[in-house]
Amino acid sequence: MAFDSVLGHERLKDSLLRTIDRRRLPPALLFCGPDGVGKRTLALAVARGLLCARGAGEPCEACSSCVRIQRGVHPDVRLIAPERDSIKVERARDLVHEICAVPYEGRAHVFIIDDAHCLTEEAANALLKGLEEPPATSNVILVTASPQSLLPTIRSRCQVVRFSALSPSIVARRLQETAGISEQEARMRAQLGDGSLGAALALESEGRGRLRERLLDLLERVEKMTMIERLESAQQMADADVDLALTVLRSLLRDIETLRCGASVLLNLDVVDRLRALARGDLGRRALSLAETIGEMRRALRGNANRLMVMDLLLGALHRDVELHDSAPA
Ligand SMILES: [Zn+2]
Structure with a gap:
């Protein structure tokens, strides 16, 4: 299941699932925490949870919505990432336009802004409009390892969701299971990765x-x-x-x-x-x-x-x- 595939963060995943289930997910979320701990993956799981054809909650992973989100081709899920280390004002303006519109086909519209600290100041100011009073169908998730670099006005409009580093034992187990690495090497890499699965994997x-x-x-x-x-x-x-x-x-x-x-x-x-x-x-x-x-x-x-x-x-x-x-x- 999508939420289970994200390593660790059990309490955080439970509470997100509950709010999706009750259709009480805040319109703007800020996922912050170290790189490589699953923030963006969980944001995509949230998108699936909101749009799954079987109803809001734990996504089924099999319906057309879930599959298309997984492949990055669902029209109601937009993943925005920096180009050459920045997200410029033009893109933010286009985004606000979309945030204020109704979804194309699903019951929700999800916008994930990865590395949100790369928004230029002008872009962040433009984005504020989209965060002020978005339609009930729009959900914006900002993802960053550096929340303090965001404009305070952006931060204050978001519900902050803090991710902590993963425990080295969890990272080591995952490395062993998925990358076929010996127990000893998995443990070493997990230690060096400082609680980031991404960093531990990047070692190869x-x-x-x-x-x-x-x-x-x-x-x-x-x-x-x-x-x-x-x-x-x-x-x-x-x-x-x-x-x-x-x-x-x-x-x-x-x-x-x-x-x-x-x-x-x-x-x-x-x-x-x-x-x-x-x-x-x-x-x-x-x-x-x-x-x-x-x-x-x-x-x-x-x-x-x-x-x-x-x-x-x-x-x-x-x-x-x-x-x-x-x-x-x-
Ligand atoms: Zn589904």
Whole structure:
């Protein structure tokens, strides 16, 4: 069932299902919480719950509505995502137009705005009109890992639904079940993913291979890098997928620490020789505390800390310019 397929968040799923069942779902919802914990998936489950041909409530997954929502082709369910990191005013205006109209065929009209923090200020102001008094058939769900970046006027018009990070044991079980990963590796990945299934899964993607190569190269050079080179690297990291970069970097540091302690269960077994060389150097002695610092940085970034500033601090910590206890912004 759609709601069951979303990992964890049991109480939250129950209460959403109950409000759909009673047709009391608030017209504007704000789903916020860490990336990769199921916010968008649950928003789509809500859409199915509202539009299922068998009636509002737990969706059947088999009717034409459920199937088309699953495939992303239902005319009454719109999923809006940023284009080049922003959702511009033109799109917001079109959206308001649709929000104020009646559904095409179903009894509800669902608008899911993913990464809603990417709305430009102009777009957010335009969207306000759609959130003021939407028709009873329209439901808007804003999804974001960074709710504090939304205009307060947008936030105040939404009922806030907070998602917490998933417990590592839940993530590990899912990895074992769906990705066929060994128990030990699943547990390691779940820890590194910090309660995000998305991050734990991303540890194996194709882009991750290239990223890891760049980060490994960075670890090998960082102690000799000049200030300018470090600033350039920090900028490059801030421009990329920071969350993934930090997850991968942490997996490398974790392996370096593991090798230093003489253990052999590694996440990056194919580059063991390079990791072993790093474990013998100064970085080896600092790997554990650096990995912890990275965990703190990821949490700071979820709290909307400045990406470039955090990356500057990270490069400084890797280079040993910055004392570790100063390197994680509050
Ligand atoms: Zn259905």
